[in-house]
Amino acid sequence: MKISTIKDLLEAELIVGEEFLDHEVVSACGSDLMSDVLTFVKEQTVLLTGLNNPQVIRTAEMLDVSCIVFVRGKKPTQDIINMALERDIVLLSTDNTLFEACGKLYEGGLRGDMR
Amino acid sequence: MTVESNEYIGMIHSYEIEAGNFTKAGEAASSIKRLLRQLGVDANVIRRVSIAAYEAEMNMVIHSIGGNIQIEISPKAIVFKAVDEGPGIEDVNLAMEEGFSTAKEWARELGFGAGMGLPNIKRCSDEFHIQSEVGQGTYLEAKFIL
Numbered sequence: 001m002k003i004s005t006i007k008d009l010l011e012a013e014l015i016v017g018e019e020f021l022d023h024e025v026v027s028a029c030g031s032d033l034m035s036d037v038l039t040f041v042k043e044q045t046v047l048l049t050g051l052n053n054p055q056v057i058r059t060a061e062m063l064d065v066s067c068i069v070f071v072r073g074k075k076p077t078q079d080i081i082n083m084a085l086e087r088d089i090v091l092l093s094t095d096n097t098l099f100e101a102c103g104k105l106y107e108g109g110l111r112g113d114m115r
Numbered sequence: 116m117t118v119e120s121n122e123y124i125g126m127i128h129s130y131e132i133e134a135g136n137f138t139k140a141g142e143a144a145s146s147i148k149r150l151l152r153q154l155g156v157d158a159n160v161i162r163r164v165s166i167a168a169y170e171a172e173m174n175m176v177i178h179s180i181g182g183n184i185q186i187e188i189s190p191k192a193i194v195f196k197a198v199d200e201g202p203g204i205e206d207v208n209l210a211m212e213e214g215f216s217t218a219k220e221w222a223r224e225l226g227f228g229a230g231m232g233l234p235n236i237k238r239c240s241d242e243f244h245i246q247s248e249v250g251q252g253t254y255l256e257a258k259f260i261l
Contacts, residue, residue, distance in 0.1 A: 032226060033226055033229055034225070034226030034227055035226065035227055035228070035229035035230075035231040035232065035235075036229065036231065037226075038166055038169065038170060038231070038235055039231050039234075039235045039238075043162075049226075051225075051226045053137075053225055053226070054137070054138065054140075054141070055137070055140065055141065055173075055225050055226055055227070056226070058140070058141035058144070058145065058169065059169070059226070061141075061145060061148070061165075062141075062144060062148065062162075062165040062166050062168075062169045063162070063165075063166070064162065
């Protein structure tokens with residue numbers, strides 16, 4: 001699924017990473033627990049989370065996660081945005097809850113990556 | 116950077132880790148990842164080393180009073196070492212169990228402290244060794260075969 005499709009399905013606001021909207025992700029993970037994300041997430045994944053701190057970007061960086069969706073209308077601070085910019089990570093913000101956002105992407109054909 | 120002619124020594128990089136500094140937490144793992152990319156290391160190995168390094172760094176920031184992370188790169192393997200000065204782990208076997216954690220609430224608020232760190236480092240590496248003594252500190256070594 002293209003990142004631009006994720007943005008549309010979630011009616012999300014693009015915070016940073018317009019040049020990467022064409023990139024594909026093959027799976028999704030919704031979690032506030034970075035420990036779990038670090039254990040289970042595979043490549044080319046979109047991470048949906050309600051957690052809003054630098055560790056989210058760090059976790060994404062280590063796993064080559066190319067897109068992060070902040071749920072419940074959360075907006076990252078400028079230092080978090082700068083970190084994402086440096087690492088070519090797309091940041092989206094949606095008003096959907098984590099449950100709703102995951103449901104919409106699942107309905108759109110995206111699947112989890114716990115194998 | 117130290118580059119030796121002996122292929123078994125190779126390149127050694129060292130990073131100081133500050134206890135409780137969450138703004139900096141992850142910088143060492145980030146540097147290690149960039150370094151391995153520059154060296155053209157296999158993507159799957161980079162990923163495993165990065166995850167292990169980040170987990171170990173977060174462990175050190177959350178639990179220790181500070182320490183050092185070191186990475187040794189030779190043509191045959193990457194050896195990651197994390198050494199801290201305390202407080203040490205009371206029961207290492209228990210700490211290796213998934214779900215066991217002594218992390219405080221503030222660590223959990225950052226998305227950590229779920230008791231997944233050490234088992235995940237072990238899972239990512241080809242060889243894993245941990246030694247700890249209360250009052251002395253913890254020594255962790257993870258080896259990745261190239």
